[in-house]
Amino acid sequence: MPKRPASSPSTPRKKSKRPPDQPSLDSFFKSPRDTPTPTRKRQTPQLRDAHAPEPPPAASQLSPPEIIDVDLLDDSDIDTRPIIPSSSSISQGPRISDDETPRIFSAGVQPHPPKYPSLSEDPTTFLLDSCFWTPNTPTPYSFLAHTLTTVSETRSRIAIINTLTNALRQILRFHPKSLLPSLYLLSNSLSPPYSPIELGLGPSIISKAIQHVSGLTPAALKRLYNQTGDPGDVAFEAKSSVRTLVPHPPLLTCSVYDALLKIAHAKGQGAVKQKQSIVEKLLVAAKGEEIRFLVRTLSQHIRVGAVRTSILTALARALVLTPPNSDISAPSDSPYRISEHILSQIQALPAGSSKKVVDEAKEKLVATFAAAEGLIKKVFVQHPNYDHIVAALLEAGLDGLTARVPLTVGIPLHPTLGSPMRSLDEVYERIDNQPFVAEFKYDGQRAQIHAFKDKDGKVSTRLFSRHLEDMTDKYPDVTSLVEHMFASSQGLESFIMDAEVVAVDPSDGSLRSFQELSNRPRKEVQVHEIKVSVCVFAFDLMYHNRQASITLQHRRTLLRSDFPPVDLKQPGSARFEHVESCHSEDGKETVEEFWLRAVDSRCEGLMIKLLDHGVVVESSASRDKSRKKPLPATYEPDRRTSAWLKLKKDYVIGLGDTLDLVPVGAWHGNGRKAQWWSPVLLALRDPDTGQLVAMCKCMSGFSDAFYKAMKEVYAEDSENCSRQALWEDVDTGGYSPSVYFRPHEVWEIRGADVTLSPVSIAARGLVSDSRGLSLRFPRFIKTREDKSIEQASSPEFLANIFRDQQGKGKHETAGADDGQLVDVELSQSDDVEDDDSDGGELT
Structure with missing residues (x-):
């Protein structure tokens, strides 16, 4: 624990003894468990007004507050001693005892962050005439913090989308280059999910940085954390009394994002010290709500209701209302273009304008919003990379987005999801006798395989999980399998394949459990170290030789003709098979037998998929009505489509x-x-x-x-x-x-x-x-x-x-789960799994 300067040279202070087994913080902030670093002598720069009179000798009997500007110090010169502030510098926050006094970086007054107007109003009436910062300069981080604060204070989806839309419009109008870092910071990320940039900031680094900037002890930080439960709130309260000598330049969104990248890229010896130094400089410069959301970002948990769908919706609406480049002229018939005349009809009711005219203008705006939102979401789910999307938008606008950001080998698309069914009868009722294929639903890990061969013949392979994480290093045997596919096929150039990686017995290929698969190491796996063999069961082909296939029927034909089964019969090698399947044309009895085989096997159940475009019957909100919904047989990223139905054996009953x-x-x-x-x-x-x-x-x-x-x-x-x-x-x-x-x-x-x-x-x-x-x-x-x-x-x-x-006629059981579930004593052995009788009693 850092020593505190004596309150008076003539009055010795008793040294507080540290308990021999001081407990570490068991929540976010942790007490340092290392031995204290020996104090080094140094000369602290004495910074004061040159015209100020020298203090009278009597004042020297008390230790004056030490004035520190951390920007003038090297990392090795930063003192860790807390400073005793004057009474006027203590804010009206949580009371802190005298031995836990916050650090003072200046005797001056800390400038308040700028005030921004409300962002939650209707975007069609939100005025962009005046900029909240100097035009053509980077967006202040305080503006982003204001946006996050507004979003965090409401649960209304309309208010959230309005706030994000107006914020993004402001950025598009006055500094479009700030759009990319703003989107990443709003989405609580620094990069696409398939190439994640890890900050590598443990709680101890953030805790020590807050300690050093505020001067609080670990015990004081723990009390604040127990009161607030959030690192951002702790930092906000801890820094409420801290001031800097010279007002720091305002934090900029771009510079904060760059600082986070520097933290992530800090490697090797001294990386921890370098990361902590960057965090401290950010905390010293941050003001007001910037502190709260800066620390939440560093902790990778900003705690706002702005999920991905809301951000993409707001981005689309902002681009409709505020195109990023005035030089880009959208075609007059563009579905993403809204005229100033229509906006003026919505914003104000000109004399003589009828309600019908305004309603028609609103319908046009809603249709334009819907078209833009559909475009942005469609592009994002098949190419989830803000870097590429923002670059295309700033260059060519919404109309040029699809051509510039296509489906790309090496960039994972969000997977298609299936809708649940309760029985085969329900499946037949939903599909209404349209041709379908039933496939085994294997109990493994879903894998999206991307591969292409360059002009020199080198094969590049990437494997992605269902939530788009790169897991290529986990499956070097699958990578070798793909290389064999290219070597044995003359016409193969590139492909994107959807498959399930399943653990199998290397001797006979029989299926193993998912638990065995999960025992494989996750990173830097070597082929000779592989102990759990796998088989790749392919069930879809989304891209083949630079072309995207349309119907499932066509995709399955290509998959079976160009990708035959492979069994290299070598230690550590992966197998390749097509999913076992049967067609509806084989008859209902055959499909039922196939279902029984799935129930008796290690599979989870069946996937039922329409082979061609068609319609399905869906229940409406009313129990007495149903509707037919047209469905394409295309691959639908990030959608739980009714063209794919799943029937799992664990919940048929x-x-x-x-x-x-x-x-x-x-x-x-x-x-x-x-x-x-x-x-x-x-x-x-x-x-x-x-x-x-x-x-x-x-x-x-x-x-x-x-x-x-x-x-x-x-x-x-x-x-x-x-x-x-x-x-x-x-x-x-x-x-x-x-x-x-x-x-x-x-x-x-x-x-x-x-x-x-x-x-x-x-x-x-x-x-x-x-x-x-x-x-x-x-x-x-x-x-x-x-x-x-x-x-x-x-x-x-x-x-x-x-x-x-x-x-289906089941009766409501109102109040069955009344919250009074009682855990009952069992007479089972320690190794026996609880059965359904251990469901508790309802009192």
Whole structure:
């Protein structure tokens, strides 16, 4: 702990002894556990007004506040001693004891950040006539912080999109080059998901930086964290009393983004010190809300409701209202062009204009917005790279976007998703006798394989997971397999293939479990080190020899003709097979037999896919009506399409689908489970707000080994588990768990049915105005390591299951999950998995 200067040279102070086993911080901020660094003598630059009179001798009896400008010091010259401020410098924040006084960098007054107008108003009436900063200069970071603050203060999707739209319009008008870093910072990322740039900032680096800038002790930081539960709030409060000698230039969005890149690229010896130095300089220059969101960005958790869909929607609307380049003239018939005349009709009612004219203008604007949003989202899901998209938009506008940002080998597209079905009868009812193919749904890891051969004959291969992470290093055997494909095929130039990588027995190719596959190392795997053999089961071909295929029928034909099965029969080599399948033309009995084979195998079930363009029957909001919806047989990135239906054996009896839920809390177990967490509180994720909403308790399906592992991951009073609700992105509704979990993993859950609940608020308003939905007799299936919490099931998904359930004649069980689930004692051995009888009792 750094020493404090004596309050008076004549009055010795007692040294406080540090306890021998001082506990480390068990949440975000951690106490340094290393031995204290010896204090070095140095000369601190004495900076003062040259015309100021010398202080009278009597004043020298007290130690004056030390004045430091960190920008004038080298990293090695930064002093870590806290400074005693004058009484006037203490803000009206949380009270801090005298031995935890904040650092003072200046005796002057810290300039306040600029004031910005409201950004949440209708974009059609938002005025861009005056710039909030000097035109043609980079956007201030304070403007981005103001945007994030506005977004974080509302749950209204309209207000969020309006705020983001107006902010992006302002940036497009006055400094378009700030658009790219702004989009990355708003989306809480620094790069595309397939080439992630890792900040590499542990909590200790951020904690030490806040300590040094504020002068607070680790104990004081821990108290602040326990009060606020958020690193950004801690930094905001800790720096509330800190001032700088000379007003620092305002932080710029571009410079903050560049500083984050420098942090990420700092490697080798001295990297930790270099990262901490950059963080400290950012914190010293930050003012007001900049501090809060800067630290949240450094912690990779900005805690706002601006999800990807909202950002893309706002970007599209901003481009319609404020084209980035006045030199770009959109064609008069462009679907993305809105005339000033139409905007003027909407903005004001000219004398004599009728309501009909204004309504027609609004309809035109809505149609233009929809066209632009559809374009931006379509391009992004097949080419998720803001660098390329922004460059194309600034160069050619919306009309030139598709040509400049096409589907590209080496850049993963978001995968197509299937809609759940409950039975084969329901599948036939939905498809309405249209030709389809049924494929085994393997229990492995979904892989998107990109490969091409350059003019020199060199083959480049990339593998991406379902959430677009590059996992090429994990599967060198698959890379070798792809090279063999190119070597054995004369006409093969490039392809993008959708497949499932499954663990297999190397001797006979029989399927192994997903758990065995998960035992493979994740990075820098060498072929000779491979102990778990795999087979690549291909089921789709999205791109082939520089052409994108259209219908599934055509794609399957190319896949089978140009990619024959491969079995190299070499140690450490991967196999290649097509998914096992059967066609509807073979007859319903054949399809039923095929389904029974899937049930008896290690597969998860079946995928049912339309072979050509057609229509499907969908239930409407009314139970008495249905509608036919046209569906293309094209590959639909990032869409849960009804042209792909999934039938999983784990939930044919019961729900039509499993749910992907996030554990957010738990209660102490009873009896044999007293030392474990049981039951566990599970939550859905609302994609519109980014918030997790608790919906049910689960205490079934867990083995004792899993209970023990869960108690280690969620150790009480650790960074993953707290007695206080520290994570504000979670709404527990009527549930009051004993402890709260940090949301960071997804569990697959199956239940008997969905029921109305007076406790759960999940999906409230979607099927009932007064009650939410919950799951009866939920059972844990497995941890979804291939999914992030952003991919958890949504309230709308749960509501659709409930509607389908009601349409099939199941009775509502209102209040079945009343929140009074009691953990019952079991008489099982320690190694036996809990069965469905361990569902608890309803009191």
